[in-house]
Amino acid sequence: MKKSVSLILSLAMVLGLACTGTAFAQDVKTVGISMPTKSLERWNRDGSYLKDQFEAAGYKVELTYSDNKYVQQNNDIANMIADGVDVLIISAIDSDTLSPVLADAEEAGITVIAYDRLINNANVAYYVSFDNYTVGVLQAQYVIDALDLENAGDKTYNIEFTAGDPADTNATYFFNGAYDTLAPFIEAGTLKIPSGKTSFQQVATDQWSTDQALENFQNTLASYYGDGTVLDVALCSNDSTAAGVAQAILTDYAGENQPIVTGQDGDIGNLQNIVDGTQTMTVYKNVSDEAGVTLVLVSAILNGETPGAELCEQFPAEAAFDTETYDNGLGVVPSYLLVPYSIDASNLDLLIETGNYAWDEDGKYLVSTLK
Numbered sequence: 001m002k003k004s005v006s007l008i009l010s011l012a013m014v015l016g017l018a019c020t021g022t023a024f025a026q027d028v029k030t031v032g033i034s035m036p037t038k039s040l041e042r043w044n045r046d047g048s049y050l051k052d053q054f055e056a057a058g059y060k061v062e063l064t065y066s067d068n069k070y071v072q073q074n075n076d077i078a079n080m081i082a083d084g085v086d087v088l089i090i091s092a093i094d095s096d097t098l099s100p101v102l103a104d105a106e107e108a109g110i111t112v113i114a115y116d117r118l119i120n121n122a123n124v125a126y127y128v129s130f131d132n133y134t135v136g137v138l139q140a141q142y143v144i145d146a147l148d149l150e151n152a153g154d155k156t157y158n159i160e161f162t163a164g165d166p167a168d169t170n171a172t173y174f175f176n177g178a179y180d181t182l183a184p185f186i187e188a189g190t191l192k193i194p195s196g197k198t199s200f201q202q203v204a205t206d207q208w209s210t211d212q213a214l215e216n217f218q219n220t221l222a223s224y225y226g227d228g229t230v231l232d233v234a235l236c237s238n239d240s241t242a243a244g245v246a247q248a249i250l251t252d253y254a255g256e257n258q259p260i261v262t263g264q265d266g267d268i269g270n271l272q273n274i275v276d277g278t279q280t281m282t283v284y285k286n287v288s289d290e291a292g293v294t295l296v297l298v299s300a301i302l303n304g305e306t307p308g309a310e311l312c313e314q315f316p317a318e319a320a321f322d323t324e325t326y327d328n329g330l331g332v333v334p335s336y337l338l339v340p341y342s343i344d345a346s347n348l349d350l351l352i353e354t355g356n357y358a359w360d361e362d363g364k365y366l367v368s369t370l371k
């Protein structure tokens with residue numbers, strides 16, 4: 001009897017040594033995940049993919065959504081610090097408001113990963129995102145190709161911009177990527193902006209709100225297109241704003257043509273609009289891969305490593321290691337940037353290949369495979 005107990009004990013010890021890190025309660029690390037809001041499809045996906053992937057790898061997960069309220073996000077993060085999480089993965093509602101609570105995280109020795117959105121003026125170990133500037137470039141390049149702007153000759157086209165939330169660092173990268181790429185055509189007069197709204201501030205949309213994008217665009221249409229002026233392109237930074245703009249075009253645009261409407265994310269409603277023709281394209285970012293990259297990174301950090309470019313080889317998807325682009329006020333934050341790509345009605349099948357979407361029963365629209 002005594003012998004078998006000690007046998008079990010020593011077996012447990014051997015197993016304990018073999019399964020370093022996750023096999024026994026005292027070794028289980030906890031990851032705190034702070035997402036901005038449940039109101040936009042992508043953050044539900046991010047939260048679920050992160051939670052599922054970290055739990056499958058043996059981590060404990062605390063996941064919060066802060067209803068797009070930065071005060072609530074501060075509180076949620078403070079609670080997770082009090083709960084003693086080992087790592088914080090944060091997608092900021094407002095990039096500029098997290099310094100105080102993250103000073104507490106630093107004091108508690110908690111590693112902070114800025115997820116998708118950069119966090120300013122705080123000690124952030126790494127940034128995991130997509131190449132945000134390229135998102136805008138892809139939207140612009142789509143317009144250049146669709147209108148064959150390189151060979152436009154004397155032809156001119158009208159374009160209007162809709163950008164994102166000024167509190168989100170990504171929003172200016174998206175806008176600049178698109179605007180810079182189209183600038184030669186704007187300067188040459190091939191692209192005209194009847195509203196004269198050429199700066200990010202003039203076309204920004206608080207909280208990426210669909211309703212606000214709708215209202216803003218209705219105003220633009222009423223003021224500059226009411227006389228029958230043709231709108232050729234509505235360059236929208238993402239799908240939530242594109243949804244509002246597409247709606248405004250449906251109800252308030254007098255022209256006969258369907259303008260090109262760009263977006264970003266591959267939200268289900270927007271993919272339906274792409275099938276129906278009221279949105280033209282979206283820039284897809286596989287956030288399941290973004291979660292996967294974050295898991296590999298966090299595991300390496302908790303393993304005592306200081307990851308660099310070499311970690312990219314272990315990622316489930318292509319990503320670049322960037323040590324130049326994202327300065328958060330305290331210095332450049334080393335970043336892993338995944339690759340976005342263009343989707344329109346002609347290549348929706350690429351989304352099926354991600355495993356994150358499936359065709360519906362009629363084979364007409366895409367549905368989410370997320371449970």
Ligand code: BGC
Binds near residue numbers: 208
């Ligand atoms: C994300 C986009 C998203 C937007 C609104 C940005 O920070 O990168 O994918 O569309 O926030 O949620």
